[in-house]
Amino acid sequence: MSDPEPTRTTFENVDPTLSLDDQKRLVVDSGRRRHLSWGMDFDSRALSLDPHIPDHWEEQVKELHRQNLQAARVGMIEEFGERGIDAKIDNFVAIGVKPFSVLAHHNALFHQVRQAFVIGAYYPALVGACALGERILNHLMLDMRGHFTATPEYKKVYRKDSFDDWRLPIDTLEAWGILLPDAVVEYRALMGLRHRSIHFNPETTNALREEALAAIIHVRKIIEQQFASHALRPWFIANTLGHAFIRKDYESHPYVRAYFLPNCPFVGPLFGMAPGKGGWEFFDLADYGDGDWTDDEFAAAYNDRDPALVAGPPG
Template structure:
């Protein structure tokens, strides 16, 4: 349906109580905006626990060791000093928590990581397997109505949950929802889940290793499917510093469900600042004009922008629109 002039509005007049895809149809300059993939849910402290490399300069080594001690002091405060060396080793083993969109898995994954760090390996193992199953269930239940035309739909449309992983993994792979690496990781986690959740005496002997393996499989799944940064099919290439979602993927069911609700809709001259608690604040112009930019054109404008072209926050100059 063609938009009439009366229906068109600037983005600062949108009704945020409506779903993204409803109010976006009214935005006068929607063709010149893209969704910014952005999240503050991550933890990269484990990288500071690595030893300095011989090739580094003395200054770089000194700075790294200073940061390392700050991380160790923080872990002592967070997890307690009892058996702190083992806790530090466990924290280092599970690696970073990847940048991720905010969804149902974030809090649970954090709890699983914490369980492993304090040596609660069985809760960590069971939790990782259970969260893998929960992710599969959410993906099927959240997305299946978009795939009613597919032969796989008849296998999943009646069920309210799935405890057999084979059907959801195969279905999501057929729908093109799961990336190839995610399929591999889900299959590996499924095998570990079968061996660990069902009675198996060998679990006592391999508990820590199994728990770590489960967490690493789960971490890779989250990084593959839910990361806000990196080379993924739905991200525009060539925008340094920030990542945007391709126009063609704005109608992709997975991207619609899990990315767009938390991804601001910006033009190339938006700006960002951080409050005292590092909460990001965004600012953008309300109208970039009508017309369509390809992803390549958007990326070019973004890459060539100058600092004095960026939107200023309202307390700096009129003509910009602040978004929290």
């Protein structure tokens, strides 16, 4: 009598108390899965509040836009109050969309900064945006420096618990390849605003709205560069349709491990999703088979998937 075949270890039967790294090492089809970049903290209502209607639009499109504009205006009144609503809407449109972002330390605080600007609290919005930029910078430095102990920059930063002089953490995180080039540009611009607004400067009150708006946009662009869940970034597989996935060689990168992987489901190309009571739920096949796919092979399997085979809720 032959021995029974050993049970294949899949995400359906692997020990859930193990760390994700240990589960990935044990599960037979890990080489055919990737981390789905996932973030739902965004606000695109500013796009619906644009009153301009191009003449070339079809009449039904124009009418739909008018309805969306009215609904968005009602929502603004409910959230911010009717007094001065036109100015509040102008402010809301000026700061633009709140970008798709992975869940990280900045989300709730950036929301508060935006709210302050909308209601006309420009100085709190200005200093709040600058303080948030500094907070993100400090989080990045404290979270990342332990991974770069062998670098010449480490000896300049390892003793400090916070950084008031932004030049050191900006230069260090740039040298370590953590801050992307465009984020470095935005941080250096925000640094100038921070010095003018936090340290006493009698000229600050002469351009509060303009400087608060500039600071918020700098922070928004920093978030878009560093924490966007959908974008052209070094850690995402290129040319996937509708969703972004973490490249295999970036799964071990300290920045990606700290800020993306904890919030990014480990899925195969036929994963499905649906809204649930506690947020979005994800569904997937139990076993994609043996062997490793390259990122390009995974992208092809995802892009060419048959919608009829996409996983759904059990039963």
